[in-house]
Amino acid sequence: MKYRKDLKDMPSYDGVERDYRIKVNANECNLNLPPLVEERVLSRLSRIAFNRYPNYEYDALREQIARNFSVDKEQILIGGGSSEIIEKLFYAFGGSDSHKIVYPQPSFSMYKIYAKAAEAQPVPFDLDDKYDIDVDKFIAAVNDNEAALAVVCNPNNPTGNVLSIDEIEEIAKNVKCAFLVDEAYVEFYGKSSVNLIKKYPNLIVARTFSKAYGLAGARVGYMIARSEVTDMIAKTYMPYHMNTLSLATADIVYQMRDEFVPRIQMMIAERKRISEQLQKLNGVKVYPSSTNFVLMKYDKAVALNEHLESLNIGVRSFGAAPRLENCLRISMGTRAENDECFNVIKNFVQP
Numbered sequence: 137m138k139y140r141k142d143l144k145d146m147p148s149y150d151g152v153e154r155d156y157r158i159k160v161n162a163n164e165c166n167l168n169l170p171p172l173v174e175e176r177v178l179s180r181l182s183r184i185a186f187n188r189y190p191n192y193e194y195d196a197l198r199e200q201i202a203r204n205f206s207v208d209k210e211q212i213l214i215g216g217g218s219s220e221i222i223e224k225l226f227y228a229f230g231g232s233d234s235h236k237i238v239y240p241q242p243s244f245s246m247y248k249i250y251a252k253a254a255e256a257q258p259v260p261f262d263l264d265d266k267y268d269i270d271v272d273k274f275i276a277a278v279n280d281n282e283a284a285l286a287v288v289c290n291p292n293n294p295t296g297n298v299l300s301i302d303e304i305e306e307i308a309k310n311v312k313c314a315f316l317v318d319e320a321y322v323e324f325y326g327k328s329s330v331n332l333i334k335k336y337p338n339l340i341v342a343r344t345f346s347k348a349y350g351l352a353g354a355r356v357g358y359m360i361a362r363s364e365v366t367d368m369i370a371k372t373y374m375p376y377h378m379n380t381l382s383l384a385t386a387d388i389v390y391q392m393r394d395e396f397v398p399r400i401q402m403m404i405a406e407r408k409r410i411s412e413q414l415q416k417l418n419g420v421k422v423y424p425s426s427t428n429f430v431l432m433k434y435d436k437a438v439a440l441n442e443h444l445e446s447l448n449i450g451v452r453s454f455g456a457a458p459r460l461e462n463c464l465r466i467s468m469g470t471r472a473e474n475d476e477c478f479n480v481i482k483n484f485v486q487p
């Protein structure tokens with residue numbers, strides 16, 4: 137078989153999926169759509185023109201998002217999850233080994249894979265001992281490498297910590313290349329970099345409907361940037377890349393986003409509650425999080441993960457992954473799910 141060059145050596149996404157009884161391994165929302173939203177989505181879907189390409193629905197969602205951020209419709213691109221947004225962005229800035237993409241490590245594991253897929257050169261930048269980015273060193277790494285694209289994940293997955301908007305501005309101002317801020321978890325942090333786009337033409341923000349808006353199954357994400365940037369990135373998409381069902385669903389969800397506020401607040405409260413409880417356990421270290429998940433470190437994390445799995449509870453274990461040794465990432469589920477997961481951990485750690 138004559139596959140594409142380097143495909144065999146391409147790393148695969150390292151997440152293992154299983155239908156757990158308590159599934160807190162993928163930072164999803166564990167509640168389905170609020171009933172009122174679901175009703176409106178189903179009613180909208182019953183009126184879909186299945187025979188037509190999705191022109192109208194694409195523009196309607198773009199316009200709605202643009203209005204919310206007070207930007208032009210042309211500044212918004214919609215993709216199949218923020219995954220497609222990031223993949224296409226990397227493709228747009230890649231294409232040659234001399235095009236370097238600098239991204240934090242540890243962070244979202246797909247950055248490396250997308251950089252390789254885009255035939256760019258991946259350049260990981262090490263977070264410090266607290267998993268923070270040293271902003272000056274990051275800027276220096278980006279500029280010294282003459283990077284084509286710099287990336288940060290804010291808040292960062294899987295560590296949960298954040299850069300302030302001032303720090304993001306400092307990076308946007310000083311890097312001599314395009315700068316992507318991946319805001320997949322921003323609704324749990326509450327501070328977005330989008331307003332900086334007015335000031336910094338190199339800034340690009342990626343967002344998703346998969347986390348706070350519980351729409352991981354529909355695969356919808358979007359990016360916001362200057363229109364000269366979106367015009368270029370748009371060239372990497374095929375025509376009609378988004379399907380009408382997902383666009384119409386996301387359109388209703390976005391119209392009704394106020395319905396999601398109580399559950400976002402609930403997840404933030406649960407994150408605080410579970411972090412505090414875990415922190416009290418002997419030998420457990422919990423990292424500060426501004427997301428819908430908590431990262432904990434514990435000497436016997438691998439055995440603890442096996443125990444959780446035996447009870448059909450799925451958390452994300454990082455095993456021996458560099459800089460994440462003995463770390464478990466636990467997404468916030470419902471209060472009952474979080475309680476059960478915590479109690480299993482507690483009884484394992486302090487039998």
Ligand SMILES: Cc1ncc(COP(=O)(O)O)c(C=O)c1O
Pocket residue numbers: 162163216217218219220244289293318320343344345346352355356357
């Ligand atoms: C930091 C980050 N960015 C992007 C994504 C991709 O999400 P989606 O494609 O569902 O929007 C994820 C998913 O876990 C993520 O953690």
